[in-house]
Amino acid sequence: MKITRLTTYRVAPRWMFLKVETDEGITGWGEPVLEGRARTVEAAVQEFAETLIGQDPMRINDLWQTMYRGHFYRGGAILMSAIAGIDQALWDIKGKALGVPVYQLLGGLVRDKMKVYSWVGGDRPADIVADMQRLMEGGFDTFKLNGTEEFGLLDTPRAIDTAVAKIAGVHDALGTQVSFGIDFHGRVSAPMAKPLLKALEPFRPLFVEEPVLAEQAEHYARLAASTSIPLAAGERMYSRFEFKRVLEAGGIAIVQPDLSHAGGITECHKIASMAEAYDVAFAPHCPLGPVALAACLQVDFVSHNAVLQEQSMGIHYNKGAELLDYVINKEDFRIANGYIHALPKPGLGVEVDEERVIRAAKNAPDWHNPIWRHKDGSVAEW
Numbered sequence: 001m002k003i004t005r006l007t008t009y010r011v012a013p014r015w016m017f018l019k020v021e022t023d024e025g026i027t028g029w030g031e032p033v034l035e036g037r038a039r040t041v042e043a044a045v046q047e048f049a050e051t052l053i054g055q056d057p058m059r060i061n062d063l064w065q066t067m068y069r070g071h072f073y074r075g076g077a078i079l080m081s082a083i084a085g086i087d088q089a090l091w092d093i094k095g096k097a098l099g100v101p102v103y104q105l106l107g108g109l110v111r112d113k114m115k116v117y118s119w120v121g122g123d124r125p126a127d128i129v130a131d132m133q134r135l136m137e138g139g140f141d142t143f144k145l146n147g148t149e150e151f152g153l154l155d156t157p158r159a160i161d162t163a164v165a166k167i168a169g170v171h172d173a174l175g176t177q178v179s180f181g182i183d184f185h186g187r188v189s190a191p192m193a194k195p196l197l198k199a200l201e202p203f204r205p206l207f208v209e210e211p212v213l214a215e216q217a218e219h220y221a222r223l224a225a226s227t228s229i230p231l232a233a234g235e236r237m238y239s240r241f242e243f244k245r246v247l248e249a250g251g252i253a254i255v256q257p258d259l260s261h262a263g264g265i266t267e268c269h270k271i272a273s274m275a276e277a278y279d280v281a282f283a284p285h286c287p288l289g290p291v292a293l294a295a296c297l298q299v300d301f302v303s304h305n306a307v308l309q310e311q312s313m314g315i316h317y318n319k320g321a322e323l324l325d326y327v328i329n330k331e332d333f334r335i336a337n338g339y340i341h342a343l344p345k346p347g348l349g350v351e352v353d354e355e356r357v358i359r360a361a362k363n364a365p366d367w368h369n370p371i372w373r374h375k376d377g378s379v380a381e382w
C-alpha cells in the first residue's frame with residue numbers, strides 16, 4: 001500500500017482535519033491542529049507530505065521516526081502537532097486495513113469504560129454552579145474550570161481571595177457531589193502559585209492544572225512539596241523528551257499530553273507508559289474535535305494509568321460547531337453517567353462526514369485566542 005495524497009481541512013470552531021489517501025482506496029483521518037496556529041501546522045503537514053507520498057502507511061514507526069528525526073530540527077508545538085495528526089491518520093489506515101480498532105493493535109482493552117469530564121464556565125468563570133447542575137442531569141460528576149482571570153506576577157491577597165471565592169462557591173453549593181479540576185491555564189506565576197494553592201486546599205480540588213507554565217517546570221516539584229493538591233500538566237509539552245525531565249524531577253501527579261500536539265498515538269502511548277513507571281496518572285488533554293478525541297480514547301483503553309479524559313462537548317471554544325457535528329457514527333461517542341465506551345469501529349473509530357467537512361472548510365474561521373493585558377498595559381497570560 002502507498003500513501004497518495006494528504007489533504008487538510010480547516011473548519012469551525014478552530015479545528016483542522018487531515019485526510020490521508022492510499023493507492024488501495026483506504027483513507028485515514030487525523031486532526032493535526034494547534035489552536036490559533038492552524039495555518040502554520042497546515043504548512044508543516046504539507047511539508048511532511050513531500051516525504052510521505054509514495055511511502056507504505058503501515059510502517060507507522062519508521063514514518064514517525066523519519067518525520068521526527070529526518071529533518072534535523074525536531075520537537076515543539078508546530079512540528080509535533082503536524083506529526084500527531086499524520087500519525088493518527090496512519091493508525092486509522094492500519095486499523096481499517098486490518099479490520100480492527102487501534103486499541104486491538106495496541107494489545108486490547110484494559111478497562112470496559114473511560115471516565116470523562118466536562119468544562120464549566122469560560123475564560124472568565126461565572127455561573128459555574130448552574131453549568132455543573134445542568135451537566136449533572138446528564139450524568140457528569142467531574143468537571144474542570146478556569147481558576148483565575150489575568151493574574152499578576154506579584155498579585156494581591158484580594159486577587160487570591162477573588163479566585164478562591166469562585167471555588168468556595170462551588171464547594172458550598174455542591175460539596176463532594178462533584179469533583180473538579182482547576183485549570184490555572186499557565187496564568188499564575190511561580191511566586192503566586194504557592195499561596196494560591198494553599199488557599200484552595202480546603203476545597204480539595206481533584207487537581208490543579210498547569211499550576212505554572214510548562215517553561216517553569218522546575219517549580220512543579222517545589223509546588224508539590226507545598227500542597228496536598230495533585231498537580232497536572234502536559235498540554236504544552238510535546239514529546240517523551242520533555243515529559244522525561246518532568247517525571248524524573250517529580251511533582252506532577254497527572255500528565256496531560258494532547259494527542260494532537262504531542263506526536264499522536266505513537267508518542268502519547270509511550271508517554272503513558274513512561275508515566276506509569278513513575279506512578280503518575282495519564283489524562284489526555286482534548287479541547288478539540290472528534291478525531292483528536294478518538295485518538296485519545298484509543299490510548300486510554302490500553303493504558304492502565306489512564307484516569308480521566310477531557311472532551312469538548314459544550315466547551316466555551318466550540319462556537320460554530322460542536323464536538324460531533326462532523327461525525328456520522330455519533331452514537332459510538334455516547335457518554336452515559338460520565339463514562340464513554342471504547343469506539344467499536346476499525347481504525348480510530350470515527351466515521352467522518354466528509355461532505356460536511358469539505359463544506360465547512362470553504363469558510364473556516366481563523367480562530368486566535370484573545371491577547372489579554374494587565375491593568376498596566378503589559379501582556380497577560382491568557
Ligand SMILES: O=C(O)[C@H](O)[C@@H](O)[C@@H](O)[C@H](O)CO
Nearest residue numbers: 035183185235285286287369
Ligand atoms: O485544559 C484545556 O482544555 C486547555 O487549557 C485549553 O483551554 C487550551 O488548551 C486552549 O484550547 C488553548 O487554545
Ligand SMILES: [Mg+2]
Nearest residue numbers: 183185209235
Ligand atoms: Mg488546560
